[in-house]
Amino acid sequence: MRITFLGTGTSQGIPVIGSDHPVCLSEDSRDKRLRVSVLVEWEDHCFVVDCGPDFRQQMLRAGVSRIDGILFTHEHADHTMGLDDIRPFFFRQGDIPIYAHPRVLGELRQRFPYIFVSGKEKYPGAPGVREIEVTGNRTLELGGISVVPVSVMHNRLQVFGYRFGDFAYLTDVKTISDEELQKVKKVKVLVINALRTEPHPSHLNLEEALSLIEKIRPEKAYLTHISHLLGFHAEVEKTLPEGVFLAYDNLQLEV
Numbered sequence: 001m002r003i004t005f006l007g008t009g010t011s012q013g014i015p016v017i018g019s020d021h022p023v024c025l026s027e028d029s030r031d032k033r034l035r036v037s038v039l040v041e042w043e044d045h046c047f048v049v050d051c052g053p054d055f056r057q058q059m060l061r062a063g064v065s066r067i068d069g070i071l072f073t074h075e076h077a078d079h080t081m082g083l084d085d086i087r088p089f090f091f092r093q094g095d096i097p098i099y100a101h102p103r104v105l106g107e108l109r110q111r112f113p114y115i116f117v118s119g120k121e122k123y124p125g126a127p128g129v130r131e132i133e134v135t136g137n138r139t140l141e142l143g144g145i146s147v148v149p150v151s152v153m154h155n156r157l158q159v160f161g162y163r164f165g166d167f168a169y170l171t172d173v174k175t176i177s178d179e180e181l182q183k184v185k186k187v188k189v190l191v192i193n194a195l196r197t198e199p200h201p202s203h204l205n206l207e208e209a210l211s212l213i214e215k216i217r218p219e220k221a222y223l224t225h226i227s228h229l230l231g232f233h234a235e236v237e238k239t240l241p242e243g244v245f246l247a248y249d250n251l252q253l254e255v
């Protein structure tokens with residue numbers, strides 16, 4: 001299985017518009033972070049997790065010409081606002097499968113009503129989707145593998161992470177129940193969010209992410225959904241424990 005980090009930044013991305021923070025001015029390409037998303041490929045299957053405002057640029061940058069579907073974690077704008085840009089995939093492939101909690105599908109229908117219209121009502125050129133509900137207790141069968149939804153809390157909002165075999169992707173986590181934690185325990189590669197050093201009401205900070213990684217005990221962990229306030233990639237990575245890394249855009253892993 002091949003993992004490509006399409007984006008590793010928090011909701012504003014890095015650089016932040018108009019910011020003169022040193023991390024926003026950094027010339028290290030690893031300090032330039034699009035909104036968070038990941039591409040998961042195995043055999044001839046290709047799935048994207050989330051579809052934020054940088055989706056078009058991410059698909060072009062990673063050279064993606066076909067997708068089997070999009071799995072949504074939750075409805076926040078940095079994870080959903082690129083949905084209109086599935087149009088080139090839709091023109092070639094037809095309705096694009098989207099996997100999400102029923103609540104998130106409802107939010108998408110409100111924000112993009114023209115995508116969810118069918119038949120004569122549909123505006124020519126509008127994209128189409130096929131909705132697949134994700135519920136916490138049902139494993140998805142995608143391209144011959146089991147994908148396990150992992151329910152976490154983003155302050156008071158429920159969010160899904162996904163475990164694809166030996167790879168687990170959890171973003172926008174603040175807390176996770178012991179029961180859900182069991183679903184990712186001792187996974188080979190874990191991706192988890194770490195916003196910054198200071199605490200935040202809806203995101204793990206670095207210290208909290210590291211203590212959750214200690215509980216999950218993956219072989220390797222990669223941190224994502226990173227704010228410029230976390231610091232320079234090159235400096236922060238030196239401070240991390242063995243087996244823990246900062247993800248960066250375009251990083252690829254074989255799992």
Ligand SMILES: [Zn+2]
Nearest residue numbers: 011076078172
């Ligand atoms: Zn987010």
